[in-house]
Amino acid sequence: MVAILIVCYLVAALTHLYLLCTGRSAGVVYGVGALLIGFALHTLMLGVSFASGTPEGWGAWLSGMAWVIILMYLIVYARYRDIALGGFAVPAAFILEGYAAAFPGVWGAGSVAVQGYLLKGHAVLALLSWAAFFLLFASALMYLVQSQQLKSRRPSAWLHRLPSLDILDDLNHKILYFGFAFLTASLLLGSMWAKSRHGAYWSLDPVRTWPLILIWGAYGLLLVCRLTRSWKGKRSAVFSMVAFFAALFALVAHF
Amino acid sequence: MSIILAGVSHHNTPLSIRERLYFPETHMDEWLDRLAGYSGLDERIILSTCNRVEVYSAAENFDQGLDAIHRFFLESRDIGADELNAHLYVHREAEATRHLFTVASSLDSMVVGEPQILGQVKEAYRVAQASGHAGKALTNLFSRAFRVAKKIREQTPIGESPVSVSSVAVDLAKRIFGSLAGKNVLLLGAGEMGEAAARHLKASGADNLHVANRTLARAQELATRLKGGVVSFDNLEGALIDADIVIASTASQGFILDKPIVASALEQRRDAPVFLIDIAVPRNVAPDVNDLEDAYLYDVDDLQSVAADNLRGREEIARDARAILESEVQTYLARQQAEELRHTFAAIRFFAESMRQEEIQKTFQRLPELGEEGRDALDAMTKALVNKLLHHPFAVLRQMSEEDVEGISVESVQKLFGVEPESDESPPMPPPDESD
Incomplete structure (x- = not known):
């Protein structure tokens, strides 16, 4: 079953990359079709594994991450009928899922024992927010490329492969909302868990927590600026990309 | 049945001549009726746009058909024979098919990939079909051309980038x-x-x-x-x-x-x-x-x-498109030829069977003493003889047609056996289905 799932994601990833790089429209049905089949299988497998007990180890979390990325991309596809974001989302999900399948307990099964509802909630919400920030990064990158294309006055064929600036900015805006909301909720649950476990909200090592708080602050600042000062377009895109790289470092520090 | 195409286009004919050959679309059915007055053409479609004037037709005899088109141009348009001959291109069968597919797919247009031409070809067909000038042969050809044009538009980004x-x-x-x-x-x-x-x-x-x-x-x-x-x-x-x-x-x-x-x-x-x-x-x-x-x-x-830049890009895309088009042309010709071969084989079998019947009756009359058993044996023997005689040439023809559709001429096979398949009597085709 995992093998079929991996094959589906591989087919979908290759098709999406091919479509994005050639600008062709014939073949979308295969890419999205393979993705939907893979996603259905993936949902089933995650459902079964959750029903039979909490999945342990990195594999399960990476697989969950892949699932969330695909889910978000499918929502975006349903809304905009554009495969460009899939050119980033589907290969990323394929790599995550492939890694999860190949090395289910690579860092030791059970090494990340996630016990209790608070901690589980914290982890799931964190997953959602990281998937959102990855897609935010992808949409920001596309915005910068597209804006550069238009500025150059001699746009290449990529002009027609990427969505319009308006759509990309809209995506940036909406994904930011979701990502920030999930991250906020995840941090809250995390600190509640810390309180119940250690009796204090911020009991973890400051090196592990402060970077995350800073990332939360950064995305929060971006959101506030978008809402109050109508930060749009390029500024927001650059900020999203920098924030994502910073967030990767914070994540590494967290573990 | 031959497909004949004769026309002029922006490639080889200046506007000063094209405008004299142009047929206004408002009275196209009348022009078609007039063309029908020249004997030799079974079906006809006139495609007349600012960049090309082309007559597509199906005819029993190529030379007669071409002559009819010639006379039609000379007698209905303000042009002399020398001038017409200098510019008119003539294609038949495979070349005509390829040309129509290329035109409909907008690969022959002045601005490659422009979307109007497909509509103009469809309209030319519609008018001819409605006024009874397009029969089975041209309907087959044109409906395939529409599908090829659609396929090329779907599979290549030929018309996507703007050029004005x-x-x-x-x-x-x-x-x-x-x-x-x-x-x-x-x-x-x-x-x-x-x-x-x-x-x-x-x-x-x-x-x-x-x-x-x-x-x-x-x-x-x-x-x-x-x-x-x-x-x-x-x-x-x-x-x-x-x-x-x-x-x-x-x-x-x-x-x-x-x-x-x-x-x-x-x-x-x-x-x-x-x-x-x-x-x-x-x-x-x-x-x-x-x-x-x-x-x-x-x-x-x-x-x-x-x-x-976009126009240059279209020329590049057109190269991909031509590869798709060529394979479509081959598929279409192979299918047409298989169809025609099937009709021809049926006609030959019919011809052979009637000859066999004729000869066997003569033999029975000459040999009245032949008993029931003898008659059956003779009947079976002649049947086997006919089948065996026809089997080898049919098999070779089938194989040849599969290997190279442009390599054999069904017409010469028909001449060889002295038959003419009656494929025209099949009911007229419904208008082409554009849904796939």
Whole structure:
């Protein structure tokens, strides 16, 4: 079953990359079709594994991450009928899922024992927010490329492969909302868990927590600026990309 | 049945001759009736556009058919035989099929990939079909051509990039704003180019238009024509704040919009991008406006370069498209030939069987003493003889036709056996199904 799932994601990833790089429209049905089949299988497998007990180890979390990325991309596809974001989302999900399948307990099964509802909630919400920030990064990158294309006055064929600036900015805006909301909720649950476990909200090592708080602050600042000062377009895109790289470092520090 | 195509196009014939051969589309059925008056053509379709005049026909005899088309051109159009012969190209069968597929797919057009030609070919077919001039052979051919054209449009981005200044401007606007619905267009100046671009944008959904011109009366006149509003030329700064798309085409000798003016408008627009189309010569917008983060400025040279790039891109795509087309031509010809072979084989079998019957009756009359058993044996023997005689040539012909569709001529097979398949008597085809 995992093998079929991996094959589906591989087919979908290759098709999406091919479509994005050639600008062709014939073949979308295969890419999205393979993705939907893979996603259905993936949902089933995650459902079964959750029903039979909490999945342990990195594999399960990476697989969950892949699932969330695909889910978000499918929502975006349903809304905009554009495969460009899939050119980033589907290969990323394929790599995550492939890694999860190949090395289910690579860092030791059970090494990340996630016990209790608070901690589980914290982890799931964190997953959602990281998937959102990855897609935010992808949409920001596309915005910068597209804006550069238009500025150059001699746009290449990529002009027609990427969505319009308006759509990309809209995506940036909406994904930011979701990502920030999930991250906020995840941090809250995390600190509640810390309180119940250690009796204090911020009991973890400051090196592990402060970077995350800073990332939360950064995305929060971006959101506030978008809402109050109508930060749009390029500024927001650059900020999203920098924030994502910073967030990767914070994540590494967290573990 | 031969497919014959004779015509002229922009490739080899100057407009001065094409315009004399042109058939106005309003009375196309009458022209078809007139063409039908020349004997030798079983089916006919006239495709007449500003870039080509072509007659497609199906005929029993190629030479007679071509002669009919010749006479039709000479007697109904203002052209001499020498002039016609110098320009008329003639194709048959495979070449004619390839040509029609190429034309319908817009690969033979002056602007490769332009979308109008497919509609014109469909209309030419529709008129001929409705007036009873297109029968089974041309219906088969044309409906396949429509499918090939559709396939090429789906599988290659041949028609996607715009190749005129106005359509490039609209395309760029769409890459910035997505949908143009609800976008504000500000037209500076009342020039013709500006009006054309504004019309194009409006047709693409940008329905909120304002005109500013130094002469207010001209602005009002243009605004009425374009169903837009008028803004005062003295209040450009204010108008600029609301404008998403600015088209500048005034006769001003200096820049009307410079960096500070646009920068201040952008600040008030809170980072919402503005697309400036400067089609005036000399330019109306200072080039350094493009350095502003959310301003996208294109002058007439930029737009023309994009259009030229796109046209070159289409030529490249056309190469891919021709490969698809060639395989479609081969598939179609193979299918047509298999069909025709099947009819021919049936006719030969019918011919052989009637000959066998005839001969066997003669033999029975000559040998009345032959018993029931003897008659049966003779019957079986002649049947086997006929089957064995026909088996080898049929098998070889089938194989040859599979290997190279253009290599064998079904016509010569028919001549060899002295048969003519009666494929024309099948009921007329319904109009082609364009759904797949």
